[in-house]
Amino acid sequence: xxxxxxAWTARAILHMDMDAFFASAExxxxxxxxxxxxxxxxxxxxxxxxxxxxxxxxxxxxHSAMPSAQAARLCPDAIWAKPRFERYHELACAVxxxxxxxxxxxxxxxIDEAYLDVTPAxxxxxxxxxxxxxxxxxxxxxxxxxxxxxxxxRTVAKIASDHDKPHGITVIWPGEEAxxxxxxxxxxxxxxxxxxxxxxxxAGVRTxxxxxxxxxxxxxxxxxxxxxxxxxxxxxxxxxxVGEDRAAKSVSHEHTFSTDIRELSEVEAVVRDLVxxxxxxxxxxxxxxxxxxxxxxxxxxxxRTASKTLEVPTDLDSDMLPIARALLRTVWTPGAGLRLLGxxxxxxxxxxxxxxxxxETPTERRRRARSLVESIDRVKERFxxxxxxxxxxxxxxxxxxxxx
Numbered sequence: 001x002x003x004x005x006x007a008w009t010a011r012a013i014l015h016m017d018m019d020a021f022f023a024s025a026e027x028x029x030x031x032x033x034x035x036x037x038x039x040x041x042x043x044x045x046x047x048x049x050x051x052x053x054x055x056x057x058x059x060x061x062x063h064s065a066m067p068s069a070q071a072a073r074l075c076p077d078a079i080w081a082k083p084r085f086e087r088y089h090e091l092a093c094a095v096x097x098x099x100x101x102x103x104x105x106x107x108x109x110x111i112d113e114a115y116l117d118v119t120p121a122x123x124x125x126x127x128x129x130x131x132x133x134x135x136x137x138x139x140x141x142x143x144x145x146x147x148x149x150x151x152x153x154r155t156v157a158k159i160a161s162d163h164d165k166p167h168g169i170t171v172i173w174p175g176e177e178a179x180x181x182x183x184x185x186x187x188x189x190x191x192x193x194x195x196x197x198x199x200x201x202x203a204g205v206r207t208x209x210x211x212x213x214x215x216x217x218x219x220x221x222x223x224x225x226x227x228x229x230x231x232x233x234x235x236x237x238x239x240x241x242v243g244e245d246r247a248a249k250s251v252s253h254e255h256t257f258s259t260d261i262r263e264l265s266e267v268e269a270v271v272r273d274l275v276x277x278x279x280x281x282x283x284x285x286x287x288x289x290x291x292x293x294x295x296x297x298x299x300x301x302x303x304r305t306a307s308k309t310l311e312v313p314t315d316l317d318s319d320m321l322p323i324a325r326a327l328l329r330t331v332w333t334p335g336a337g338l339r340l341l342g343x344x345x346x347x348x349x350x351x352x353x354x355x356x357x358x359x360e361t362p363t364e365r366r367r368r369a370r371s372l373v374e375s376i377d378r379v380k381e382r383f384x385x386x387x388x389x390x391x392x393x394x395x396x397x398x399x400x401x402x403x404x
Contacts, residue, residue, distance in 0.1 A: 005127050010174040012119045012128035012150065013242060015157035016099065016135060018112035019145040019166035022052035025091050026081045028143040037062075037078040042269070044072035044080050049273040051083055055166055065255040065273060067266040091144065098138045102131050107243045113161075115154055117242040132169050152177060153238035159188055177236025182209030189234055194256045194340060195303070196223065208234040251287065252344025253277045260299045260337030267338060268325065274343035275324050279317040282345060288313035289345035292320055294327040299337030306330045309347060320345070 018024070022040040027033045037057035042048010048068040060075040071078065092111045099106050105117035118128045126134075132148040139146045149160025151172040159181065160170040172180045181188075187197045189208055203222055205211050211219075212235035219227030232238070253274050261267060271294070282289065293307040306327040314320065324343055332338065 005129055006173075008120050008128050008174065010119075010152045012117070013152065013154055013157045014116040014118055014128065014132055014135075015149045015151075015154070015161040016095075016114050016116065017147050017149075017158075017161045017165075018095065018139075019147055020052055020054050020058075021092075021112035021144070022083065022088055023054035023057070023081075024144050025084075025088055027054065028091075029087070030081075033079055037075050038081060039068075039071055039075075039078045040081045040083055041071075042068045044068045044078075049269050061258065063258075065270065066257075067261065067269050069263075069266060069269075070259075070261070091142065094142055095139060095144070095146070098135060102126070102135065105242050115157065115242045129169070129171055132171075136167070136169060153233075153236065154240055154242065155190060155233045155238040156181065156236050158190055159184070162188075178209075178212065181234060181236055182207060182212070184208045186211055186234075189230065191226070191230060191233070193254065194297075198301075199223070212236075249348075250344050250346035251278055251281050251285070251289070252293070252342060253281075254295060254340060254342030256297075256340045257338065260339055262335050262337050264334040267328070267332070267334070267341065270341050271324055271328055271343065272321060274341060275321045276317055278343055278345055279315055279320060282315040287345075287348045288315045290314075290347035291345065292323050292327065293342075293344045293346070294324055294331065295340070295342035295344070296328070296332050296338055297340035298332075299339060301339070303340075304331040313348070 023038045026038055026040060035056060036054075037060060038054040039050055039057050039062060040053070041051040045068075050062060050064055050066045050068060050071050052064060053062040053071070057071075057075055057078055060078075062071045062074055062078070068080075072080075088111060096106070096108060096114065099114055099116055103116050103118050106114055108114040116131075118126075118131050120127065128150050132150050136146060136148060145167045147161050147165045147168045147170075149157040149163065149170050149172070151157040151160050152174050156172050156177050160172050163170040184207060185197075186192050186200050186205060186208060187194075189211070192200070199222065200206070200211065205214065205222075211231060214222070214227075214231050216228045216231070219231045221227075223230060255270060255274065261270070290311075290313045291307055291309045293305055295303065295305045297303045308323055308327060310319070310323075320343075
């Protein structure tokens with residue numbers, strides 16, 4: 001890390017990312033688990049998925065969204081902890097209180113990460129690097145760990161925060177952005193997923209330096225309308241202020257597997273997790289959607305999608321999961337290897353439409369589902385993709401899910 005605190009001459013953005021947050025919280029409350037592989041998530045003997053793995057567990061290849069059964073095979077001696085979202089929320093609030101003591105310009109993007117604008121003489125008087133050091137020290141005092149990136153933009157700060165995990169501070173000084181980004185793989189850039197990275201590699205674009213060197217015409221031809229913006233951000237150019245995000249046209253989540261999965265139970269567990277994550281994000285954004293899409297990529301890299309448009313928009317897991325399972329059956333056969341699974345929702349309407357649905361169709365089942373999900377959302381206010389979701393019926397059973 002840069003130790004010289006020469007004057008900071010540009011905008012200063014921090015990205016704070018907690019290190020294995022849920023697992024670290026469990027190790028905090030169970031000191032005897034420190035230094036041991038800890039996995040937070042669904043049952044290792046059921047169809048759950050990994051929510052968070054400690055760094056000790058990650059050495060065995062365990063990662064978020066991995067089917068629990070697979071994680072158990074990788075590390076049979078791992079300690080499994082059931083998620084305690086109330087406790088994680090309590091600790092997250094303590095962390096956010098630390099951040100707000102330095103600047104009011106904060107954008108919390110999930111339960112365990114946030115951006116801060118700490119531009120000198122703007123929203124903060126202290127040197128940005130000193131602020132990062134102070135944040136890490138105060139998070140340490142909570143018994144937790146975080147990593148921070150300090151840079152001139154959100155894009156560079158986010159990439160920097162992941163550069164020296166865990167417990168690192170990476171400083172990218174004004175003028176160093178392009179040099180820092182250039183050798184990194186294209187997947188390091190937020191917004192470049194597996195499919196985009198494959199397309200870029202096919203065109204000989206493997207690093208962010210390669211991407212930044214594209215002209216606008218080539219970028220648009222290769223990546224569509226988003227291409228020119230990705231080129232700018234690959235070069236370290238990102239003027240988005242903290243607190244600003246563009247309105248979403250779709251909300252989706254996908255997972256690429258390091259090893260192809262084939263078993264129905266594993267695939268359905270991941271589909272359930274994807275649906276829960278997307279539904280939670282919809283509710284946080286106050287959105288309801290009509291069009292549900294399942295995406296699969298097979299072992300031979302062939303990609304298929306299937307969609308269904310509902311008569312009435314929804315943000316409930318219990319509405320989405322049976323449809324997602326049905327769509328999955330149209331694009332995948334059990335036993336066929338899968339490299340990627342994705343689920344998304346688009347065709348947004350106003351949230352009030354959803355409430356109107358319940359006034360017109362006041363069944364007790366749906367009223368209970370709505371009441372329960374709203375209670376859960378209040379508990380996990382501002383939670384990220386690992387938020388609580390509804391658990392559906394057992395595979396092969398028809399009908400709406402009982403609970404998340």
